[in-house]
Amino acid sequence: xxxxAELRYTPEHEWVSVEGTSASVGITxxxxxxxxxxxxxxxxxxGSTVTAGEPCGEVESVKSxxxxxxxxxxxxxxxxxxxxxxxxxxxxxxxxxGWMFRVRVAEDGNGDAALPPDLLSAAEYEELTKSAx
Amino acid sequence: MHAVHERLGATMTAFxxxxxxxxxxxxxAEHLAVRRAAGLFDLxxxxxxxxxxxxxxxxxxxxxxxxxxxxxxxxxxxxxxxxDDGGVLDDLVVYRLGEEEFLVIxxxxxxxxxxxxxxxxxxxxDARVTDATSDYALVAxxxxxxxxxxxxxxxGLDLAAMKYYAGGFGSVxxxxxxxxxxxxxxxxxxxxxxxPADAVIVWDALLAxxxxxxxxxxxxxxxxxLRLEAGMPLYGNELGPDVTPFEAGLGRVVKFDKPxxxxxxxxxxxxxxxxxxxRLAGLTIESRRIARHGYPVLADGEARGAxxxxxxxPTLGVPIAMAYLDPxxxxxxxxxxxxxxxxxxxxxxxxxxxxRRQ
Numbered sequence: 303x304x305x306x307a308e309l310r311y312t313p314e315h316e317w318v319s320v321e322g323t324s325a326s327v328g329i330t331x332x333x334x335x336x337x338x339x340x341x342x343x344x345x346x347x348x349g350s351t352v353t354a355g356e357p358c359g360e361v362e363s364v365k366s367x368x369x370x371x372x373x374x375x376x377x378x379x380x381x382x383x384x385x386x387x388x389x390x391x392x393x394x395x396x397x398x399x400g401w402m403f404r405v406r407v408a409e410d411g412n413g414d415a416a417l418p419p420d421l422l423s424a425a426e427y428e429e430l431t432k433s434a435x
Numbered sequence: 436m437h438a439v440h441e442r443l444g445a446t447m448t449a450f451x452x453x454x455x456x457x458x459x460x461x462x463x464a465e466h467l468a469v470r471r472a473a474g475l476f477d478l479x480x481x482x483x484x485x486x487x488x489x490x491x492x493x494x495x496x497x498x499x500x501x502x503x504x505x506x507x508x509x510x511x512x513x514x515x516x517x518x519d520d521g522g523v524l525d526d527l528v529v530y531r532l533g534e535e536e537f538l539v540i541x542x543x544x545x546x547x548x549x550x551x552x553x554x555x556x557x558x559x560x561d562a563r564v565t566d567a568t569s570d571y572a573l574v575a576x577x578x579x580x581x582x583x584x585x586x587x588x589x590x591g592l593d594l595a596a597m598k599y600y601a602g603g604f605g606s607v608x609x610x611x612x613x614x615x616x617x618x619x620x621x622x623x624x625x626x627x628x629x630x631p632a633d634a635v636i637v638w639d640a641l642l643a644x645x646x647x648x649x650x651x652x653x654x655x656x657x658x659x660x661l662r663l664e665a666g667m668p669l670y671g672n673e674l675g676p677d678v679t680p681f682e683a684g685l686g687r688v689v690k691f692d693k694p695x696x697x698x699x700x701x702x703x704x705x706x707x708x709x710x711x712x713x714r715l716a717g718l719t720i721e722s723r724r725i726a727r728h729g730y731p732v733l734a735d736g737e738a739r740g741a742x743x744x745x746x747x748x749p750t751l752g753v754p755i756a757m758a759y760l761d762p763x764x765x766x767x768x769x770x771x772x773x774x775x776x777x778x779x780x781x782x783x784x785x786x787x788x789x790x791r792r793q
Binding site for chain 1: 446458462463722723727754775
């Protein structure tokens with residue numbers, strides 16, 4: 303199970319990749335495996351505002367529908383439209399081609415993105431998935 | 436078998452007290468492998484109930500809605516066990532293993548209900564009912580390549596001559612087994628009932644022999660989408676105590692002309708003459724979203740039914756569903772399914788969604 307070290311995570315199995323004030327979001331390989339084949343992804347509308355910890359979309363697999371939670375606060379600037387035609391990218395390449403949406407996050411005063419303090423490190427997230435079995 | 440599934444990387448799921456493989460990798464790939472080549476299923480959770488005795492056939496004629504006494508040894512029949520009010524307690528496959536021996540296959544979640552009902556209903560007959568679930572493991576091989584994969588491993592069985600819904604005693608990988616040409620996928624295939632201690636040997640032999648032909652291990656998730664495409668009902672979804680076989684479109688399974696009384700006859704006869712209260716229909720969903728169990732079905736904007744099963748159809752490439760609709764809902768009405776607040780258009784589609792080429 304891959305948990306890239308450079309990403310941050312949520313207990314709801316989203317990952318965040320931060321560059322400057324741009325945060326890319328997807329779901330983890332662990333989540334994708336648990337869901338099974340993803341058949342439909344409903345993403346937030348570009349221009350809309352998302353709030354950390356709040357549902358902003360849905361990930362639908364053969365067996366279930368799960369809410370997609372935003373890991374960060376900010377404005378949605380882009381969504382992965384490839385997923386409309388090929389939602390299986392979420393299973394095949396959860397950390398790259400299967401990304402879901404990008405958010406412009408406020409600055410923290412030092413020029414960095416203001417991220418919620420409770421995002422998990424890769425090590426912490428890995429621990430969480432292990433204890434979940 | 437649990438260690439085998441773990442070694443194969445299965446995602447396991449708790450089902451009726453059993454830990455069963457839900458999928459090994461991609462349920463879509465497993466589904467397509469069964470349609471194009473073959474899939475291997477561990478179905479050891481299914482209930483096996485033995486009914487033996489001179490009066491076993493007559494006892495089952497009374498206990499079930501089918502005429503099992505007319506079944507020849509070595510043949511199988513799809514039937515149901517109903518309550519007095521005609522409601523479905525379970526759907527069953529019954530094998531006649533011998534003149535005085537039947538094996539009733541029940542859904543895992545219903546095994547004890549079926550067992551207890553059979554014990555009670557056969558009390559006045561020369562028949563003994565035994566819950567033999569722990570005596571059997573069940574490995575199913577399903578798909579067009581099944582016969583070719585199984586034949587070299589089978590002993591004492593003429594698979595080429597074995598008809599659909601027939602079976603025989605023989606061996607698989609040197610282990611004695613009851614092998615039947617039955618299944619729940621809409622494909623040709625076989626079900627191998629062997630001793631639990633032999634299950635791993637049978638499984639591994641079929642997997643090794645079948646892998647070059649495209650056989651893959653397949654889980655319950657693929658089994659569910661396969662049976663849905665084939666229009667086969669599932670207890671708890673299309674079938675339950677609140678419906679009779681007539682609502683499910685399976686009135687032909689009720690054998691009114693068999694000799695003697697049977698449990699549910701009066702209520703089922705009344706239902707047969709008054710017509711079903713609702714009817715099971717197939718739907719094709721015009722979206723990628725899945726119409727799931729319990730979602731409302733709207734006809735011209737009015738709630739007129741509910742989805743019983745829904746999934747993406749890997750064969751057709753669109754989501755499909757089965758639903759109970761009011762009997763008068765017709766193809767001339769605009770149908771939609773309420774999917775979490777959105778009315779998504781749907782089309783009435785004849786069942787089954789998929790029929791294999793003969």
